[in-house]
Structure formats: C-alpha cells, structure tokens
Amino acid sequence: MASQPFQWHYDEFEDGNYEIHGYAFFFILFLIIVILLLTILILYARCICHCQGRPSHAPQSLPSHRGLDPTTCISKLPITLSETNIGEAECCICLGVFQNGDKLKLLPVCHHCFHSECVDKWLTTRSTCPLCRAQLRFDSLV
Incomplete structure (x- = not known):
C-alpha cells in the first residue's frame, strides 16, 4: 500500500476567531x-x-508634677517606728518585711503602712496610696 502525502487543510484554522x-x-x-x-x-x-480622626501633633500641656509636694505634704506625714507586734507585715512597695525599729509612715486616708523612704519616693510621683489607690488630698495631709 502506498502512503499518501499528508495535506494540510488551512480552511479549518481561521485566524479571524482569535483576533482582538x-x-x-x-x-x-x-x-x-x-x-x-x-x-x-x-x-x-x-x-x-x-x-x-487623629489628634493633632501639637504639644499638649501635661502636668509636670503629678505627685505631692515633698516639703508641704510628704514631710507632714507622721513617722513611727515599727514594733515587734507588727508580725509578718511587709511594705508593698519594696516587698521588704517590717523589722523592729524601721521608720514607717501611716497614710491618713486609708491607714496603710509603708517604709518611710519607699512611700516618700512613691508620693513624689503619684498622689495615691500604693496599695489601694486611695486619693490623698492635700487638706487631709496638712
């Protein structure tokens, strides 16, 4: 059997269908x-x-000193010496146990007790009790 040459049928491939x-x-x-x-x-x-929605970048006037005044308020707090009957009480600022003879300050509003040095540092930057956050007013300290 003799092979016939392959012939292309160009009529089947129409380019018109694929044009944009x-x-x-x-x-x-x-x-x-x-x-x-x-x-x-x-x-x-x-x-x-x-x-x-953003606030402006203008500087806001923040209070430079939010704590109590060391000379008029903090120095007015009474200092007491700790006694042996305090027991296992501790200063919640430094977490140190009260020893016999430690200088302690009792806050007048809430009656919480702290080492004198610890509460003095706290009150220069804040005006609240370190333990219960009771607001210490100037009139209650003077």
Whole structure:
C-alpha cells in the first residue's frame, strides 16, 4: 500500500476567531484605567478619613508634677517606728518585711503602712496610696 502525502487543510484554522479587534482592545484598556482610578480614589478617601480622626501633633500641656509636694505634704506625714507586734507585715512597695525599729509612715486616708523612704519616693510621683489607690488630698495631709 502506498502512503499518501499528508495535506494540510488551512480552511479549518481561521485566524479571524482569535483576533482582538480594535474596539475590544480599547474597551479592556478603558476598564483597566477606570479600575485604577477608582482604587486611587478609594485609597485617597481612606487616607483623608483616617487622618481626620487623629489628634493633632501639637504639644499638649501635661502636668509636670503629678505627685505631692515633698516639703508641704510628704514631710507632714507622721513617722513611727515599727514594733515587734507588727508580725509578718511587709511594705508593698519594696516587698521588704517590717523589722523592729524601721521608720514607717501611716497614710491618713486609708491607714496603710509603708517604709518611710519607699512611700516618700512613691508620693513624689503619684498622689495615691500604693496599695489601694486611695486619693490623698492635700487638706487631709496638712
């Protein structure tokens, strides 16, 4: 049997079906530009809304000294010496157990007791009891 040569049928491969016509190309390009512009607009609006909610960067006047005055308030607190009947009580600031003869300060509002040096340092930066956070008023200390 003699083999016949293979013949291509070019009629089956029509290039017209695979072409992107000019108007389709411009439509796709238009859609890409519109999506890009919408994305930029959304990001810009998000940035504007986010920046409006922030506080300004202007310096705020914070009180420079929130604690009690060492000369008029802290020095007015009475100092007592610890006694042997205190037991296993400890200073909640330094976590040291009260020893016989330690200098202690009793806060007038809540009656909590601390080492004198520990509570003095605490009260220069804060005006509350270290244990219960009771507010120490100036009139109660003078």
